[in-house]
Amino acid sequence: MSNILVYTLENKIYINLTNRCTNNCIFCLRNDKNDVCGQELWLGNENYAAQNVIDQFEKIYSQTPSKEVIFCGYGEPMLKLDILKN
Secondary structure, eight states: OBOOOEEEETTEEEEOOOSOOSOOOTTOGGGTOSEETTEEOOBSOOOOOHHHHHHHHHHHHHHSOOSOEEEOSSSOGGGGHHHHTO
């Protein structure tokens, strides 16, 4: 597992902040697979700083500028509110 915090799908930038989730939805993809369209979403650990997200975002954005940024992954992004606010 790696810490891919920022990834792209269909020219959109996605930010994956956490594996943690307060729900257990029966339709959630995290129950069935480790990736979405080849993007590994399980984080190896959650010991990272907001700057790690910013660095990955800037690298991705410089290669694939996008008008759409989505906070989505295998967890609930609001559980990392301190990082999300940055």
